[in-house]
Amino acid sequence: MNYHWNWGVFLARTPSGESTYLGWLLQGLWWTVALSLAAWALALLLGTIFGVLRTVPGRWLPGLGAAYVELFRNVPLLVQLFSWYFVMPELLPRAWGDAIKQLDPMLQQFLAAWLCLGTFTAARVAEQVRAGIGSLPRGQRAAGLALGLTLPQTYRHVLLPMSFRIIVPPLTSEFLNVFKNSAVASTIGLIELSRQSQQLVDYTAQPYEAFIAVTLLYLLVNVVVMGGMRWVESRSRVPGFIGSK
Amino acid sequence: MYDFDWSSIPGALPILASGALITLKITATAIVVGILWGTLLAVARMSGRSWLAWPAAAYVNLFRSVPLVMVILWFYLIVPQLLRRGLDIPASYDIRMASGLVAFALFESAYYSEIIRAGIQSVSKGQVSAALALGMTGGQAMRLVVLPQAFRNMVPLLLTQAIILFQDTSLVYVIGLADFFGSAYKVGDRDGRLVELLLFAGFLYFLACFGASVLVRRLQRRVAA
Numbered sequence: 001m002n003y004h005w006n007w008g009v010f011l012a013r014t015p016s017g018e019s020t021y022l023g024w025l026l027q028g029l030w031w032t033v034a035l036s037l038a039a040w041a042l043a044l045l046l047g048t049i050f051g052v053l054r055t056v057p058g059r060w061l062p063g064l065g066a067a068y069v070e071l072f073r074n075v076p077l078l079v080q081l082f083s084w085y086f087v088m089p090e091l092l093p094r095a096w097g098d099a100i101k102q103l104d105p106m107l108q109q110f111l112a113a114w115l116c117l118g119t120f121t122a123a124r125v126a127e128q129v130r131a132g133i134g135s136l137p138r139g140q141r142a143a144g145l146a147l148g149l150t151l152p153q154t155y156r157h158v159l160l161p162m163s164f165r166i167i168v169p170p171l172t173s174e175f176l177n178v179f180k181n182s183a184v185a186s187t188i189g190l191i192e193l194s195r196q197s198q199q200l201v202d203y204t205a206q207p208y209e210a211f212i213a214v215t216l217l218y219l220l221v222n223v224v225v226m227g228g229m230r231w232v233e234s235r236s237r238v239p240g241f242i243g244s245k
Numbered sequence: 246m247y248d249f250d251w252s253s254i255p256g257a258l259p260i261l262a263s264g265a266l267i268t269l270k271i272t273a274t275a276i277v278v279g280i281l282w283g284t285l286l287a288v289a290r291m292s293g294r295s296w297l298a299w300p301a302a303a304y305v306n307l308f309r310s311v312p313l314v315m316v317i318l319w320f321y322l323i324v325p326q327l328l329r330r331g332l333d334i335p336a337s338y339d340i341r342m343a344s345g346l347v348a349f350a351l352f353e354s355a356y357y358s359e360i361i362r363a364g365i366q367s368v369s370k371g372q373v374s375a376a377l378a379l380g381m382t383g384g385q386a387m388r389l390v391v392l393p394q395a396f397r398n399m400v401p402l403l404l405t406q407a408i409i410l411f412q413d414t415s416l417v418y419v420i421g422l423a424d425f426f427g428s429a430y431k432v433g434d435r436d437g438r439l440v441e442l443l444l445f446a447g448f449l450y451f452l453a454c455f456g457a458s459v460l461v462r463r464l465q466r467r468v469a470a
Contacts, residue, residue, distance in 0.1 A: 074454035076412035078426060079447045087440045090247045176310070183312035187418060194314050207322050215311055215319075222310040 009206045021200055028196030029217050035113055036179045042118030047125025052155060054130045072123035077184055080120055085112035085188045113185035121178050128170045132163030165236045172229040179221050193217060253436040254445055264428030271349050271414045276407050278350035283357030287365060308355035314419055320348035321420045341422045353410050360406060364399035365391055401465040408457050
């Protein structure tokens with residue numbers, strides 16, 4: 001292969017001169033991390049709400065939870081992203097849509113990607129929350145209610161704290177997925193990590209170095225998240241349940 | 246309020262259909278190659294020989310920790326160079342299709358291999374002992390006793406992964422390949438009707454995937470029973 005390796009390229013100045021290519025990569029990493037963490041927070045919130053809805057008594061609320069999960073699980077992520085980015089501003093009342101379109105482009109992209117990743121991941125989190133609540137002995141709910149707690153109190157003080165501790169391992173893999181899925185935001189132009197790799201290829205014509213560096217950064221994110229979640233898992237493990245020591 | 250105008254969809258159906266064909270081709274190739282290569286990887290990983298197990302584990306973990314978008318871009322970088330050097334391919338051949346096929350097949354193999362590994366582990370150890378006691382070799386026990394049972398248990402999971410994979414094929418958008426989603430986007434962009442085309446594409450994806458997942462769930466209930 002007569003490819004010309006040049007790892008020094010990362011220290012070269014970018015055309016605009018205010019940064020190096022390594023600086024670009026780190027900026028991309030920053031956007032990837034910021035987007036993923038923000039989306040994860042939204043996903044936990046929405047996922048808990050819809051997951052709980054699927055387990056409450058009655059017909060309408062569980063049906064609503066199920067409809068949410070089916071909708072967001074059965075449409076490709078890319079279609080969802082483009083819908084948030086191109087379709088949502090058109091369907092909102094005109095004044096709102098116009099306000100969104102006047103935002104800074106980067107902010108528009110971030111907003112669409114955040115809503116997209118958050119709502120998409122929430123469907124998966126909801127399934128885990130439902131499974132977690134479902135795995136608790138039935139007596140827990142009954143005991144909570146028998147003690148005079150209202151249903152919301154039973155969820156808040158009895159069912160949710162237990163089920164969250166049980167579902168930490170599956171949530172870890174969803175958390176990792178958020179970082180991987182955030183790469184899709186490159187398609188609407190958000191300059192996160194994978195977009196930055198393409199930009200580096202365009203500017204430096206050193207595709208292998210750029211791709212290897214970005215791949216390593218994704219691996220690094222993976223390792224850090226896994227390490228962090230393993231710590232959370234060891235702290236939150238419920239004694240006496242499967243997997244606890 | 247937005248004025249919907251669906252009139253550009255009927256005329257675009259042939260383009261959308263040829264895009265759908267590309268989507269299905271990639272999906273089918275990735276399922277077939279993914280299950281075959283994934284089985285080999287899973288068996289290698291569980292073989293107990295470290296020179297086999299270690300590279301298989303590294304392969305699976307590497308592919309599972311990198312975003313699919315990056316994998317598609319990687320193969321679009323590598324495959325064309327290999328193809329141009331190795332084979333004398335006609336200029337008319339769409340090299341993006343070849344890169345997309347390779348990327349999806351190799352990427353999905355990693356995910357399939359994890360499903361298959363779990364399936365193999367779900368077969369009870371006594372089955373292997375019995376096969377070995379009957380005088381089978383390790384390979385025969387795996388091929389004739391373990392894998393047939395493992396696959397029966399795995400069918401719902403393999404199909405669910407196929408649905409996910411079908412949705413993910415839309416990401417070939419990043420290398421400009423016009424699959425079903427790519428064609429819908431192109432038509433919408435051309436006619437200034439992106440809203441309608443995106444909603445239409447999303448609706449069809451939803452019908453296909455929801456229908457398939459209902460069928461898988463029904464199958465799952467039958468397997469469990």
